[in-house]
Amino acid sequence: MNKKEQIINIADNLLIEKGFNAFSYKDISKIIDIKTSSIHYHFPTKTDLGIAVIKKHLEALEQTIIKTKDKTPIEKIKKLFIYYKRLSSNQMVCIVGALTSGLNTLNEPLRIELLNFTNKLIDWVTSILNEGQDQLIFKTSTDSKLKAKLLITNLMSLVQLSRIEHQNNSIDGIIDIILDDLLINNN
Amino acid sequence: MNKKEQIINIADNLLIEKGFNAFSYKDISKIIDIKTSSIHYHFPTKTDLGIAVIKKHLEALEQTIIKTKDKTPIEKIKKLFIYYKRLSSNQMVCIVGALTSGLNTLNEPLRIELLNFTNKLIDWVTSILNEGQDQLIFKTSTDSKLKAKLLITNLMSLVQLSRIEHQNNSIDGIIDIILDDLLINNN
DNA sequence: ATTTACCTACCTATAAGTAGATAGATTGTT
DNA sequence: AACAATCTATCTACTTATAGGTAGGTAAAT
Numbered sequence: 001m002n003k004k005e006q007i008i009n010i011a012d013n014l015l016i017e018k019g020f021n022a023f024s025y026k027d028i029s030k031i032i033d034i035k036t037s038s039i040h041y042h043f044p045t046k047t048d049l050g051i052a053v054i055k056k057h058l059e060a061l062e063q064t065i066i067k068t069k070d071k072t073p074i075e076k077i078k079k080l081f082i083y084y085k086r087l088s089s090n091q092m093v094c095i096v097g098a099l100t101s102g103l104n105t106l107n108e109p110l111r112i113e114l115l116n117f118t119n120k121l122i123d124w125v126t127s128i129l130n131e132g133q134d135q136l137i138f139k140t141s142t143d144s145k146l147k148a149k150l151l152i153t154n155l156m157s158l159v160q161l162s163r164i165e166h167q168n169n170s171i172d173g174i175i176d177i178i179l180d181d182l183l184i185n186n187n
Numbered sequence: 188m189n190k191k192e193q194i195i196n197i198a199d200n201l202l203i204e205k206g207f208n209a210f211s212y213k214d215i216s217k218i219i220d221i222k223t224s225s226i227h228y229h230f231p232t233k234t235d236l237g238i239a240v241i242k243k244h245l246e247a248l249e250q251t252i253i254k255t256k257d258k259t260p261i262e263k264i265k266k267l268f269i270y271y272k273r274l275s276s277n278q279m280v281c282i283v284g285a286l287t288s289g290l291n292t293l294n295e296p297l298r299i300e301l302l303n304f305t306n307k308l309i310d311w312v313t314s315i316l317n318e319g320q321d322q323l324i325f326k327t328s329t330d331s332k333l334k335a336k337l338l339i340t341n342l343m344s345l346v347q348l349s350r351i352e353h354q355n356n357s358i359d360g361i362i363d364i365i366l367d368d369l370l371i372n373n374n
Numbered sequence: 375a376t377t378t379a380c381c382t383a384c385c386t387a388t389a390a391g392t393a394g395a396t397a398g399a400t401t402g403t404t
Numbered sequence: 405a406a407c408a409a410t411c412t413a414t415c416t417a418c419t420t421a422t423a424g425g426t427a428g429g430t431a432a433a434t
Contacts, residue, residue: 003413019289021209024389038414040391093288100347101280101288102206118351146360153344154337160287161340164298164305173333174340181368190379211423225380227425 004042006032012053016092020050021102047110050099054113057095058120065124073132077182080125081175084155088162088171096121097156122148129182138182154178191229193219199240203279207237208289234297237286241300244282245307252311260319264338264369267312268362271342275358278350281343283308309335316369325369341365 001009010031014023025036025046043049068076087094099106099114106114125148132138141147155178162171188196197218201210212223212233230236255263274281286293286301293301312335319325328334341361349358 018292019206019208021206022289022292025391026388034413035415036390037392037416041413044391046390091291096351097284097344097347098288100351101285102209103350104278105205105209115351118348141364143360146357146364149348149357150341150345150361150364153348154341156347157284157340157344158337160284160343161305161336163287163290164283164302166302170333170336173330174337177328177333177337212425213422221379222381223424224382224426228379231425233424 003032003034003038007034007039007042007049008052008056011049012056012095013092015050015053016087016095016098019098019102020046021105047107050106050110051113054095054099054110054117058113058117061117061120061124073128073135073137074183076128077125077132077179080128080151080155081179084159085171085175088159091163093159093163094156096152097160121152125152132182137184139184151178151182190219190221190225194221194226194229194236195239195243198236199243199282200279202237202240203274203282203285206285206289207233208292234294237293237297238300241282241286241297241304245300245304248304248307248311260315260322260324261370263315264312264319264366267315267338267342268366271346272358272362275346275349280346280350283339284343284347308339312338319369324371326371338365338369 007028010028011023014027025039028034028039029036039049043052064079068079071079084094096114096118099110103111103114122145126145129138129141129144129148129151133140133144155175158171158174194215197215198210201214212226215221215226216223226236230239251266255266258266271281283301283305286297290298290301309332313332316325316328316331316335316338320327320331342365345358345361
């Protein structure tokens with residue numbers, strides 16, 4: 001892994017762990033032993049770095065979408081759950097949540113990239129829900145896009161809450177409720 | 188309103204709008220025309236200020252709990268919805284969400300105060316759910332505390348999402364879904 | 375006489391970013 | 405193949421701005 005990728009990965013960790021306004025180039029420089037000016041070479045501004053981090057997430061999401069193409073809706077949705085569970089157990093939050101709370105402090109290009117990622121995620125989950133409904137596995141709903149948003153935001157803030165509580169026992173229980181709530185004939 | 192209260196209110200706004208690490212004493216000083224050192228007089232450290240902000244929220248919550256004591260569970264829960272709706276239309280996030288994403292950058296006393304607030308909120312919502320179940324208005328659930336958390340996280344992330352989308356048309360729709368989901372005989 | 379609520383004038387640390395140098399790899403030209 | 409030009413990825417050293425906080429003074433209220 002080259003330095004540029006390393007920088008993105010460290011930035012990703014710091015961002016998700018501390019928030020965008022609470023990590024600096026110096027933090028990165030200390031971790032991977034590179035001067036801050038060299039980070040500026042790769043990412044002239046912090047916004048550029050933020051965009052790179054989101055792009056990485058976007059690519060990972062696209063990979064997941066492709067890889068799970070032929071799986072069942074339940075397997076797909078579980079993939080999503082696992083992702084948030086892992087965040088939670090690592091005391092991290094979703095990138096959307098991490099950036100949204102300070103949204104008004106980010107500049108336009110970064111905000112657009114975040115919106116981009118969010119839309120992709122929403123669209124994917126919406127399609128999973130539709131698929132599940134067509135296969136009569138998931139309960140029907142009038143507006144599955146809305147339901148998708150609800151599902152995502154649920155998971156997002158769930159990891160946030162469990163972070164405060166400093167014990168993520170509740171997360172499994174809640175995720176079970178959410179899944180149950182999605183399925184037909186759950187009992 | 189005296190300066191101290193003004194400082195808390197401005198800090199509250201800035202915190203909810205931008206996050207804890209993205210506002211400074213200078214920001215406050217510019218808005219209410221006071222020197223930063225005078226803010227330090229009232230709140231020696233930023234942590235002290237943060238704690239004061241949360242305490243304000245805690246008091247408001249306690250007031251709401253007292254005021255709505257004799258109302259129906261539905262009315263109480265609607266009170267909660269209204270609060271989040273207002274946040275959402277003002278492009279703000281819930282204080283819990285605002286502080287959680289940078290949680291690891293906050294020091295202990297502030298974190299404890301946040302936990303305090305969160306617990307109070309969870310307990311209140313749990314008691315509303317229990318009451319509603321006893322009165323056969325809400326669906327029963329095995330673990331109402333878990334369900335309370337789910338409800339809160341739902342609302343928390345709702346405001347975050349509407350912020351990203353930069354349009355809160357979906358808010359009402361989602362709130363209706365959540366409420367419907369709570370009630371027995373909803374149709 | 376003391377406390378309250380402010381002030382001016384600092385300090386130290388850090389943030390983000392810039393300027394200019396350099397060693398080493400890559401590429402183009404004859 | 406030899407040589408020059410250019411590019412890549414890093415460095416040192418700097419600037420400007422801001423953050424959070426401190427020291428010490430002062431006018432007015434209690």
